[in-house]
Amino acid sequence: MFKILIVDDEFIERDGIIFLIKKFSFDFHIKECSDGEEALEYMRENQIDILLTDVKMPFMDGLELSQNAKLIYPNLKIIIFSGFGEFEYAKKAISLGVSDYILKPINQLEFKKTIENVIKEVVQENKERQDREIKNFTEKEHVLLKIINGIPIENIIERFSLDNYVDFINQYKRMVLMEFDKDFFHNHQKFIRKIQDNFESKTDYLNLNPHQGIFFFFYFIDEAVLKNLCMKIHNIISEKYEIDCYFAISNLLTSPYMISEEYSNMEHIMEQRFFVSNKYIFSKNLEMSLEATDEKFDNTMLKNIEHHIKVKDFCSLRNSVNLLIKKFSAQSDFSQIYVKFVLSNIYRSIYEEMKKVSEIDLNGKIDKIYYCKTIQEISKILNNIINSMEKQFSKEPFNDRHEIDLVKSYICKNYGKDISLDILAQYVYMTPSYLSSIFKKETGMGINSFIKNYRMEKAKDMLENTNIRIKEICNLVGYSNTSYFCQSFKEFYGLTPEKYRQKDETNE
Incomplete structure (x- = not known):
């Protein structure tokens, strides 16, 4: 939907133009202003596609408005409407780059034809601009992929003669890594533009793989504001596609040489989502809301758990397993694979103890642990098998x-x-x-x-x-x-x- 700004000091004139727009079913987002100063102030804060303005108005006339508007949006389409006695204005308007000039009283068919022509121009120019952006960003992607993979910027510039690209990487102020548990970006390319619109700031997008993408921000955005925007996008995607997405926010970029390091940091930060459930936004400054304890993780904790399994001390077993999971969550230097390996071995030990008195099948159980997305899912699996073990041994008629x-x-x-x-x-x-x-x-x-x-x-x-x-x-x-x-x-x-x-x- 294109945005059109109608400027006239006469309410009846503005109302008449709006009537014609609706009569000919032009799909516009319409904004009205009563003078040139009000219109210029609006344009400084809001982007528009077409400006439709009268010439004679108080405070600032239509020609001065057009001249100032062109400084803000050089490609803006401007249509001026005025009376017969003001033809000298028309000649000046054309010299300012105004797209068309409509005489009053407005002829409806002429109005329709003028608007249609301007829309065609806007569509064509948008297409040409998008084609240029696609071509340019294909080259940008090539550069950015090499940078985040750790290839020195000097080597990239020297090898590919990309001196002109030093400027664009200098403009980036922040990065946001967006991640899904399954393919999203390849199937929803059109939705990427909507994501960028919701960020409310100029961004470049780099696709890494079907479930990961990075957004590069050209302007500074406060981290708290960015977190709120990310949460808004998460909610939109969750409602529309019924899937969760996760965001890792970089530190402020003060140099393009930080891009590779910050990307690595964001990937590490994203690992935190394994240790916490129902959290979707992560950053370097994230404080894990976990209960602190003085006990450190060591082999003693595992030995205690093995002992609790052997002596069938189910209460102590639960407490020790939950403490171990809490320690894993609080100490971010543990990798997911290591955590899953340790916890799957506990599951295996419980299984072996249960197997002594009853045949149970381990097939697929360990794999299920390795497929868990969060440590809370594994905690639930372990607590379930502890409950099963307790029931089994409470019913079993042992000879002691x-x-x-x-x-x-x-x-x-x-x-x-x-x-x-x-x-x-x-x-x-x-x-x-x-x-x-x-x-x-x-x-x-x-x-x-x-x-x-x-x-x-x-x-x-x-x-x-x-x-x-x-x-x-x-x-x-x-x-x-x-x-x-x-x-x-x-x-x-x-x-x-x-x-x-x-x-x-x-x-x-």
Whole structure:
């Protein structure tokens, strides 16, 4: 749709021209101004295709307006309409490069023919200009592709004699990398112009591949403003094509020598989208909104996860996996491939543990992780298999007698050492709570009671069959405090160790 500006100090005249435009079904975006100064001010802020102006107007007449308008838009099409007595104006208007001159009162057919001719001129000139731009930008693309691929600018100029292109790369102030998860640019070339229009600034576009393109900005745009424009474009594309697009914004370009480096930076910045979901605009200054922790990623975290898998500690397993994912997200020096490799190995370990009691199919599961677009998708996959593992082991009727026997054997061999529920659980790869539960179910008593009973029996045996001093017996059966040992022995047998020994000697 072409934009036409109608300028006349008489409302009736403007209204009559608008009537004729609508009568002959000319598809124009119409703007009205009542004098030359108002019209010139409008043109300084807005581009138009055709200027239709009266000659005699207050403040600034049509000829002066035409002269000033040509300074702003040299190719602007101007039509002047005026009365018979002002033919001298017509001659001057033609010398200013006015496209046509219509006499008042306006003849409708003459008006129609004049507008049609001017539209043809605008269409033809636009086509010629676009052809020139396409030719010029094909050469620009050649230069830009080499620059972003790291070939020194001096080498490009020297090899291809492109001294005249130094000027255009000096004009770029920012770059925006636009990316899709699938082919978009090859199938929607016409939409690129609409994207450029939405940026509201002069840009060059460089297609990199079917899902990536770069926009080069000729003028400075504040980063906050640019982010809003990118979000607006994202919303338009999402609504029209039902796909998401992502943007990485470069730093300000102060030299064409920054182009290659900033392109590499934008590609690195775009990697951040793997670690955050529902975010579409990325820049160097992006602050990841992730909860900070003091724990750093190392192999200890992976060892803990392996241990949680073996002992079936599902709560700790979930917490450790979520912490690992949080650390990966917060530390941007990890590559997607490495992160996917580590997390797929955790999935494989869980799978191998589940396979011991039930046949499950791993085919395609690992591939699914490598196809994930964000780390949150992998997190969901891992949490799902942890839930499945927990359900599987909660339903499975395991025979835990072997583990109980191992615990009993450990207590019998180490009753003189420090023994705790945590130590025993770690020994048989179980959670403390689970071991405590199955031990009581199997033996009828808690683990601590079993340890105390065994120690008291051993102490009793030593009191009956040896002359070892009571303090020494206390240490041999795992007590460090003699008073506490004596009290425990009395609670168990009704006598202190000393009286128990005396009683035993008396009975003899």
